[in-house]
Amino acid sequence: MVNINIPGFKELNIKYLVSDLNGTLTSKGVLKDTTAELLNKVAENMKIFIVTADTYGKAGDVCQNFKAELAILKTGKEKEEKASLVRKLGCHNTAALGNGANDELMLEKGALGIAVMGEEGCSSRALLKADIVVKDIDDALKMLLDPDIIKAALRT
Ligand SMILES: [Mg+2]
Numbered sequence: 028m029v030n031i032n033i034p035g036f037k038e039l040n041i042k043y044l045v046s047d048l049n050g051t052l053t054s055k056g057v058l059k060d061t062t063a064e065l066l067n068k069v070a071e072n073m074k075i076f077i078v079t080a081d082t083y084g085k086a087g088d089v090c091q092n093f094k095a096e097l098a099i100l101k102t103g104k105e106k107e108e109k110a111s112l113v114r115k116l117g118c119h120n121t122a123a124l125g126n127g128a129n130d131e132l133m134l135e136k137g138a139l140g141i142a143v144m145g146e147e148g149c150s151s152r153a154l155l156k157a158d159i160v161v162k163d164i165d166d167a168l169k170m171l172l173d174p175d176i177i178k179a180a181l182r183t
Pocket of ligand 1: 050051126127
């Protein structure tokens with residue numbers, strides 16, 4: 028669990044992280060070694076869930092590199108399914124990471140939404156619903172390991 032009280036924003040008690048895979052954790056289907064390492068560190072403090080439509084069919088292989096539970100979405104309603112997992116875990120306890128238009132709702136519902144630009148870019152809808160926007164996934168994970176960075180960005 029990560030606890031931090033952010034003046035002018037809210038008190039965060041993060042137990043879960045729900046993340047998109049393609050374009051968020053990976054770039055063109057490839058997971059950087061540094062990202063895998065950081066994910067394993069983050070997993071010491073919160074439970075990680077990966078939600079993906081698995082566009083490249085490689086989600087199972089990629090997710091073997093770090094400790095997380097993988098949920099492959101099949102209904103064609105990815106946006107709703109991703110947000111529904113955040114609701115199920117508890118919006119107030121869950122951080123969300125994403126880059127696509129179908130991440131918009133979970134970024135909005137989560138207690139903390141982080142949009143990742145990365146090399147694949149970020150949907151403007153996702154960006155507008157996020158609390159923080161980062162240029163690289165590793166920056167997002169470093170924030171979750173050092174919440175003072177989150178506090179510095181969000182305090183008013
Ligand atoms: Mg994506």
